[in-house]
Amino acid sequence: MNTGFDVERIRKDFPVLSRELSGGRPLVYLDSGNSAQKPTQVIDVMREHLAMHYSNVGRAMHALGAESTEAYENARDKVAAFIGAPSREEVVFTKNASEALNLVAYGFGNPTNDDPRFRLGPGDEIVISEMEHHSNIVPWQLLAQRTGATLRWFSVTDEGRLDLSNLEELVTERTKIVSIVHQSNVLGTVNPVAEVLARVRQVGALMMLDASQSVPHQQVDVAALGVDFLAFTGHKVVGPSGIGVLWGRGELLEAMPPFMGGGEMIEAVWMDHSTYAPAPHKFEAGTPPIVEAIGLGAAVDYLSAIGMDAIVQHERELTGYALGALREVPGLRVIGPESLDRRGGTVSFTLEGIHPHDVGQILDDNFGVAVRVGHHCARPLHLRFGIPATTRASFYLYNTPAEIDALVRGLHHVQKVFA
Known part of the structure; x- marks a missing residue:
């Protein structure tokens, strides 16, 4: 060993x-593929914040508010460094990977988004695979139903590998986004991202990875991978539940509409319209999972130290x-x-x-x-x-x-x- x-x-x-x-x-x-256990180092950080520093973030001007906001944003810095994100503004905190995947799906075919990369309707196609977790199937099914787009998928070989024999027929100029798992939660298979991405770039589509099973177990560098979006969840990374991460290219996040409306995701509000804060905050409406994000920061510290x-x-x-x-x-x-x-x-x-x-x-x-x-x-x-x-x-x-x-x-x- x-x-x-x-x-x-x-x-x-x-x-x-x-x-x-x-x-x-x-x-x-x-059963760590389901949810990882938590080290004392994460438990203690969360307990300490709840006991001695807790306040809402981005709102209060007092000492506790400043401490809590600093700890929350420091966690964003830690996650960005852990996954090689070029900018901390590209890291959005969600409540889990499912929400991160749904957030991206919501950006496509949305009438408030006139960016041609996100236009989706009849004749356009979404590509996933047969080995996906339901979290990377159902949001795209809903998107196809909402827009009239067609959902297509890679099949799986008898060995449990992604079948790329029809890659060029499956990913075409009609494809708008390809969203596949990085590492299968059932098969253990690590998918050939570079090969799929090369075809995605040829046809001018976007690509997303569900990295819930890869980020906890291997060094994931979003810049090196070259994809457009990546999602993972905190509870599989020796962190707490209730916290997930969406990483997206900054210019794409800026082009996407907010997923939810509420406090702290706005720039200004009038009775008849609103303007929105820049990413990542426009995707973090309401009180976020503060202590959970701080626990996730402690978790990536723990893994990085090992x-x-x-x-x-x-x-x-x-x-x-x-x-x-x-x-x-x-x-x-x-x-x-x-x-x-x-x-x-x-x-x-x-x-x-x-x-x-x-x-x-x-x-x-x-x-x-x-x-x-x-x-x-x-x-x-x-x-x-x-x-x-x-x-x-x-x-x-x-x-x-x-x-x-x-x-x-x-x-x-x-x-x-x-x-």
Whole structure:
């Protein structure tokens, strides 16, 4: 394993990992793709702000207001640096990645937006993929219904890769935006952004990435990626829930209409019209998730101190170990790439003749192993593979090979129960 990576020291930062479940079972948390656990460093920062510095932001002229506003905007600076954003004004705080994706979809076909890049109607096309989370499907379905545009999608190969064989036929001069996942929340697949983006640029379209599963697990640099928009969520980045991020190119954010109206997103208001603050504030109507944003800032500080390269290497070794160990379980089928090439630390699988809900329940009740079961908000992908659900184990910086061993022991037990 990664000799420079002290996973036992890291585990001590996460209070929940010391929990014993009923019957004295240690917690084996293999569900970070759903939501990551929180280190003391994040919990303490949020508690301190609530206890000693809390006030609304951008409004109050007193000391607490100034402290709270400074901490909130410092969090924006930290996030911008973490994802390589050229400007802090390109980082919009939302309540989650779903809101960030909806925000961008709202900017297309909007009668208040006369920028030709965002004009959308019959004859225009939106392109997504078959491996998307529902958060990157439903907003585009709604947009197509609202505007009369056509929704199209990349298919997925049997190996769990994006099928680019018809890239030029799928992404054409009719395409206005391509929005795909950076790393699949089911398959673990890391998509070939550069290849898709090259075609997107050829036809003059825009491109968005759902990076909810990539930002926590690899070094993501929006400038290097070259896309136009990127969304991710705080609760998967060892931060709190209730906070997400939309990054967008500054000139595109300025061209987009506000997503919601309210306090602090305005420049001036009259009874018959309003003018709006520049981005990012025109997209942050009302009291924002202040403490959550500050917690997200602490989370990216935590990950940066460890080093994303070290996290990537640790997870890669864990994933290789898991793929090898799971091959020894009879009747187990991995859904997704079975090699480490362009894949992250998420492994979804089925057990022949056993429903994933039963698998998850027995793992939890008998071994304290927490995995996710179901379609993982990616039902079309499961339909593509002809299955109703999978069991998903997802790894993070605090997981160990011993926990994977516990998973495998549990799966052997599940098979004995149903033998």
